[in-house]
Every structure is written in C-alpha cells, then in structure tokens.
Amino acid sequence: MSAAPPDNDVLWARGIVKSHHGTPALREVSIGVREGEVLAVTGARGSGKSTLLGCLSAQLPVDAGEVWFNSSPVHTLGRAGREKLRRERFGFVGSEPQLVPELTARENVALPLLLAGVGHRAAYGAADDWLERLDVAACAKRRPEELIRSQCQRIAVARALAPLPRVVFADDPTAPLHREARDQVLRILTSAARSHQLTLVLATHDPELARYADRTVALVDGRTPVPATAVRRPAAAPVAASH
C-alpha cells in the first residue's frame, strides 16, 4: 500500500518497472511532476527516457509500480482508458514530426481540436495562431512532403500545444533541428507552457537543453540516482509566448 500522491503533483509515479521483450528499461523509478513545471528528464541514449515518458503519458502500461495523474490511478486503466486520457489531457511531440501526409500544415494542427469537438472556425483560428507563433504561418497551406523537416517539427509542436493539454510530453523534440531552430523551438515550447500553465516533461540526451527546464531529473541505466534532489534552475525572466 503506497502513500497518496501529493496534491500539487500532476503526475506521480512510484517504483515503476518496465521491460521491452525482456530488456529492462526502467528499474523502480519514482518521480513527481508538479503542476505547471517544466521538467527535463536527461540521460544517455538507452537510459530509459522514452520509456519513462511512455509510462507517464499512458502510452505504455507499467510492469510494476504506480502512475497517477491528477490524483487518479493510471496504472489500473485498460487500453481504452489510457487512450481516452491521452486524447483528452496529454499532448505529445516526438523526435519525428509524424504529421498526417494528406493534410496541410493548418489541417494537421486543427485536427486534434476538431476531433475534440471544437468548432471549425475556432479550430482553424487556433491553428493559424500557433503556426504564427512557431514561425511557420507561411507553410499553412502546404503538405508535409513540400516542407523541410524543421518546418514539419515546428508544425508538430503547434499541433501538440493548440489544444492546450494539461501535460505536454516532448521526447527529444529538437532532434531534427539545427542549433538556431532548436533554441527557438525550445524557447517557444517552454514559454508557451509557462504562459498557459501547462506542465511540460522534456526528455533530452543533451544536458545543455536542461537549462530550459525548472528542474532536471537524470536517468542512469533505468534508474534515478539523484531522485528528489533534482537540480533546480534559478528563476529566469519570463519569455513571451509569441514573438
């Protein structure tokens, strides 16, 4: 029997164990993510970052341990319950943009809003807004095949943020970007999260990118050797959500 999750933790996990086809990826990881914080999960390749984000975001069922979202258990949900939670509360940006190839940039960003029942005008209005913020408004009517990878990745970020999910999970989101675009996308992602009180969990193998986070948790070989002492970033001047 475990303790109840603290009230101010939007995500809370205790003793998560997860293997992929017999390969251990997480070995009793415990972590709390506070409401509205930007948390960086760092670690070398293969240290378990993607698996941890998968377990916290209800994409992967855990083998053992507990995951709670908003003081409700996630580890006891079946596939349908996890899908509903992901659709309604979470946004996801991966290292590949994974846009729908048949749709334009604007349609890709509007899609999750339309699927959630938002009206046509409001959904496309929000899509235009977020494309503008991510500096890809000029791509609105183009399909992914007509765009370069870094433009597609900005569109994927716009798509994740437009529905204003409670938590955004970003798994190495700047992998396809060169340095300048990388910094811009991370600034927009983190400042948008802060200005809209979204919680952002950012996995990266690049410890330099942790400077964008409020707090960092390091994974080593599927464990968190420095659990709660997590490095706290000094308060920084807020960055505007749009530019």
Ligand SMILES: Nc1ncnc2c1ncn2[C@@H]1O[C@H](COP(=O)(O)OP(=O)(O)OP(=O)(O)O)[C@@H](O)[C@H]1O
């Ligand atoms: N689908 C899979 N099948 C088998 N093993 C897997 C699978 N996914 C991950 N693993 C293994 O689980 C461990 C953790 O992988 P994970 O992708 O979570 O780490 P990571 O820190 O995100 O790595 P990277 O930075 O390369 O994405 C590694 O040993 C990896 O090889």
